Amino acid sequence: MGSRKLKLGDIVFCQRSNFFFGDVYQHYGVYAGYHKIIHYIKGDSPLDGRIAETSIEEFCDGDTLYIAEDDSLLSIFQDADVTSTFYGPRKTVQRARSMIGKGDYNLFNHNCEHFAIWCKTGLLESTQTQY
Numbered sequence: 001m002g003s004r005k006l007k008l009g010d011i012v013f014c015q016r017s018n019f020f021f022g023d024v025y026q027h028y029g030v031y032a033g034y035h036k037i038i039h040y041i042k043g044d045s046p047l048d049g050r051i052a053e054t055s056i057e058e059f060c061d062g063d064t065l066y067i068a069e070d071d072s073l074l075s076i077f078q079d080a081d082v083t084s085t086f087y088g089p090r091k092t093v094q095r096a097r098s099m100i101g102k103g104d105y106n107l108f109n110h111n112c113e114h115f116a117i118w119c120k121t122g123l124l125e126s127t128q129t130q131y
Contacts, residue, residue, distance in 0.1 A: 004067065006031045006067065007031070007089060008031065008032070008033045008089040008090065008092075008093060009030065009031065009087075009088065009089030009090065009091075009092035009093050009120070010030070010031040010067050010068070010089075011028060011029075011030060011031075011067070011068040011073060011116045011117070011119075011120055012028070012029055012030070012031050012037060012059075012065055012066065012067055012068065012116075013026040013027060013028045013029070013065075013066050013068060013113075013116075014026065014027050014059065014060050014061070014063040014064060014065055014066065015063055015064065015066075016063065025128055026066075026113065026128065027039070027059075027063075027112055028068070028112040028113045028115070028116035028117075029059055029112065029116055030092060030093060030096040030115075030116055030119050030120070031093075032053055032093050032096065032097070033093070035055060035056050036053050036054065036055060036056070037053070037054060037055075037056055037059040038051060038052070038053045038093070038096040038097060038099075038100065038119075039051065039052070039054070039059055039112055039115070039116070040052075040105055040111070040112040040115060041054065043103065043105070047105070047107060048103070048105060049103065049105035049112075050101060050102060050103035050105070051096075051099045051100050051101065051102050051103075051115065052100060052101075053097070053100060068116075070086065073086070073117070073120065073121075085121065085122075086120055086121060087119070087120055087121070087122070092119050092120050093119075095118070095119040096115075096116075096119040099115065099119075109124075110124065111126055111128070113125075113126040113127065113128055114126045
């Protein structure tokens, strides 16, 4: 994990290997406190999923946990014609918790990065699906 401690509402991620293509991608979630992360978990297939609150260990699945710092989150919007406003920690977690149980995962339009960025900013953005 990075050099600072986790704080409520942090956007976190782990590096993963893509089973199909061998590429590396990031799996994102929202730190909810008490060693819990809200994120998409796998459904019946690799292209299916639902939002759940799990332990850090389950989220990481043996991989290293990283914290997405605010300046790196802002870089997502460098090409967009928007001024990003971050929700506070409690509001970010409240937004994440409001989605628990939802299963509208879509790799290109609503993946784990879209979810985490939406919780923090209200915008559905993903750097991993931009061409």
